[in-house]
Amino acid sequence: MAILEILKLPDPRLKEIAEAVADFDDELHSFISDLEETRQDGPAAVGIAATQVGRMQRIVIIDCSQTRKPVPNHGRLVLVNPEITEWDGFELGREGCLSVPDYTGNVIRAEKIKVKALDQQGQACEYEMEGFEARALQHEVDHLDGVLFVDRLVSRRTDLFQRKVYRKGGKQKKRSG
Amino acid sequence: MDWQMLTLVGEDQPGIVAQVTDALYQSGFNLGETSMIRLGGNFTIMMMVGDGENGENLTATLTPVAEKLGLQFHIDPIRGVLHQHRVPNFQVRVNGADRAGIVARVTGVLASCGFNILELESDVVGSAKEPVYIMTIQGYTESTLESLEGALDVLKAQDIDVHVSPIETLIG
Numbered sequence: 183m184a185i186l187e188i189l190k191l192p193d194p195r196l197k198e199i200a201e202a203v204a205d206f207d208d209e210l211h212s213f214i215s216d217l218e219e220t221r222q223d224g225p226a227a228v229g230i231a232a233t234q235v236g237r238m239q240r241i242v243i244i245d246c247s248q249t250r251k252p253v254p255n256h257g258r259l260v261l262v263n264p265e266i267t268e269w270d271g272f273e274l275g276r277e278g279c280l281s282v283p284d285y286t287g288n289v290i291r292a293e294k295i296k297v298k299a300l301d302q303q304g305q306a307c308e309y310e311m312e313g314f315e316a317r318a319l320q321h322e323v324d325h326l327d328g329v330l331f332v333d334r335l336v337s338r339r340t341d342l343f344q345r346k347v348y349r350k351g352g353k354q355k356k357r358s359g
Numbered sequence: 360m361d362w363q364m365l366t367l368v369g370e371d372q373p374g375i376v377a378q379v380t381d382a383l384y385q386s387g388f389n390l391g392e393t394s395m396i397r398l399g400g401n402f403t404i405m406m407m408v409g410d411g412e413n414g415e416n417l418t419a420t421l422t423p424v425a426e427k428l429g430l431q432f433h434i435d436p437i438r439g440v441l442h443q444h445r446v447p448n449f450q451v452r453v454n455g456a457d458r459a460g461i462v463a464r465v466t467g468v469l470a471s472c473g474f475n476i477l478e479l480e481s482d483v484v485g486s487a488k489e490p491v492y493i494m495t496i497q498g499y500t501e502s503t504l505e506s507l508e509g510a511l512d513v514l515k516a517q518d519i520d521v522h523v524s525p526i527e528t529l530i531g
Contacts, residue, residue, distance in 0.1 A: 227530045229531035250527060251525060276527075277531070278531075286446050314529065318531055322531055
């Protein structure tokens, strides 16, 4: 077990696209333990992605079971090669990031999503998520694609306009997915 | 670093930020946090300006560009600190027919709850005939949602439509 170093903006590795995981071996499990320990070490993070510690593989952990006000959640999830297959609705919410210290801002995310992934043994799993948990997963999957929440910031003044744009994009994604 | 708060206002036109910040940059000044918004069609900006290495005078640097763009400016020495962002835990939204005293009454109630306003924006929208007032406030207080709602109920009795909701900031 070890606490790993979190990459911080402007580290260029945070903009890289991660590779799919192929081997579900002891080394992977050991890394996932370290990743979880690293998540818990920081300031109340509900999620972490492997790319945030410089491992360019598609692994995320989310855990929305400890929020101040309880939200619908699936407990702690380790998701390997996660893929969001459906998006529905849109919601503005405030986000921060272990990789972007001292800053929070408003981001629009889908309200409900469906996600397909593998667990850490390589078994296929599928979840429907909503609200805060859906937001957390979208934030982490973005990390695997080299996207940070600061790449998605919107101002409150323009949020009505942005919402319309986002809805259109969401529907298009649904059709192609 | 010593900071000064620079406020600039004037008729809006494209290129103001570029020309003002270029003048500052060319004279060796540093920028900290800034906030620009159009208010009633006017350009307004506030900028934390840090002393540069060149020891240039800020007023002398700004005078030519401000005159060219028709801007008024004002400079105050401040005690500025970066990296001190506070995360809001409540959001308050107000909307309804425009009427006198909305801001004072809403913020008065919030202040009585120990609410520290971190961001506030208000706008008069709709039409000249039927103006609608919209205000969003984000801030921090140790008070509970229930006690904030209870305090704001007084305003609902005065026909001010005010909603408060907790902000759960996602860290990931």
